[in-house]
Amino acid sequence: MRWLCALCAVLVIVIAVLMIKIALLHRAADEIRAELGARLDADTNTLIAISCGDRHMRRLAADLNVQLRLLRQERRRLQSGDRELKEAVTNISHDLRTPLTAMCGYLELLKREEKTEAASRYLAVIENRTEAMKQLTEELFRYSVVTSASDDLRYEDMTLNSVLEESVSAYYAALKGSGITPVITMPECKVKRRLDRKALSRIFGNIIGNAVKYSDGDLEITLSEAGEIDFKNRAPQLDEVQVGRLFDRFYTVEAAKKSTGLGLSIAKALTEQMNGTISAHYNNGKLSIHIAFAQSGTTSAM
Numbered sequence: 261m262r263w264l265c266a267l268c269a270v271l272v273i274v275i276a277v278l279m280i281k282i283a284l285l286h287r288a289a290d291e292i293r294a295e296l297g298a299r300l301d302a303d304t305n306t307l308i309a310i311s312c313g314d315r316h317m318r319r320l321a322a323d324l325n326v327q328l329r330l331l332r333q334e335r336r337r338l339q340s341g342d343r344e345l346k347e348a349v350t351n352i353s354h355d356l357r358t359p360l361t362a363m364c365g366y367l368e369l370l371k372r373e374e375k376t377e378a379a380s381r382y383l384a385v386i387e388n389r390t391e392a393m394k395q396l397t398e399e400l401f402r403y404s405v406v407t408s409a410s411d412d413l414r415y416e417d418m419t420l421n422s423v424l425e426e427s428v429s430a431y432y433a434a435l436k437g438s439g440i441t442p443v444i445t446m447p448e449c450k451v452k453r454r455l456d457r458k459a460l461s462r463i464f465g466n467i468i469g470n471a472v473k474y475s476d477g478d479l480e481i482t483l484s485e486a487g488e489i490d491f492k493n494r495a496p497q498l499d500e501v502q503v504g505r506l507f508d509r510f511y512t513v514e515a516a517k518k519s520t521g522l523g524l525s526i527a528k529a530l531t532e533q534m535n536g537t538i539s540a541h542y543n544n545g546k547l548s549i550h551i552a553f554a555q556s557g558t559t560s561a562m
Contacts, residue, residue: 284314285314292321296328308324360390360394367383371387399523400522417452418454420452420487430465431465440478442481445483446483451484463538463551468491474495474547475493480493487552487553490548492549495546531551536552538551
């Protein structure tokens with residue numbers, strides 16, 4: 261009977277030791293998970309350090325540290341390449357702007373000279389192509405500036421109502437030329453946010469400009485008290501795949517007229533720099549672009 265009691269005591273001790281071991285391993289696993297998450301989320305050079313003495317867990321932490329070093333090297337290489345690309349785009353677009361401006365000037369002079377009907381036709385083609393190239397160069401320059409100048413945003417208190425009204429007014433001629441009469445719905449209260457006014461105007465302007473290109477003759481703009489703005493228009497020439505790529509750089513569809521494919525990319529970049537969200541949806545032949553900015557002020561009666 262004594263040997264049975266002794267055996268039970270040994271089993272209890274072994275089970276207790278194993279339970280302690282398992283608890284320590286669980287704690288070490290949680291520690292590694294927390295350390296790894298912190299290292300992935302933060303831009304830091306520190307590595308995973310654990311207090312557990314288990315050699316298997318320490319080996320796992322060491323292997324993860326190797327992968328962290330490799331990941332950081334790739335991240336630095338990517339950031340360096342992205343920075344160099346932006347600088348190259350800025351330099352190229354800047355170098356092209358001056359000769360293009362000069363070309364446009366000479367074209368204006370040529371238009372005043374006497375010429376044959378054929379020469380006038382060729383000149384119109386040259387002028388059209390030059391203007392398209394100038395527009396693309398300007399958009400390239402703006403995009404490179406926008407994507408690399410988030411620290412240059414100047415925040416101020418403003419009402420989304422007034423900025424939206426100003427943006428629609430600025431595109432009055434373009435909208436009228438495309439036969440579009442926008443239907444605007446706004447709340448009676450002022451929807452206040454702290455944003456960069458110039459950037460917000462650019463966002464609204466680019467989206468309205470996109471409607472001029474794609475709309476089938478209508479445009480609905482709705483501003484809610486929650487700071488959400490919806491732009492909706494019929495666009496039967498689009499499909500869900502195309503709409504899913506509207507924010508991609510340089511992406512255009514065949515229906516776009518003289519589109520550079522950068523307008524909505526710029527709108528997306530600026531929106532996200534100001535901690536907003538932007539998305540595009542397509543349903544029953546209608547394109548909908550939704551923008552939302554986080555609450556930064558209270559609303560009051562107008």
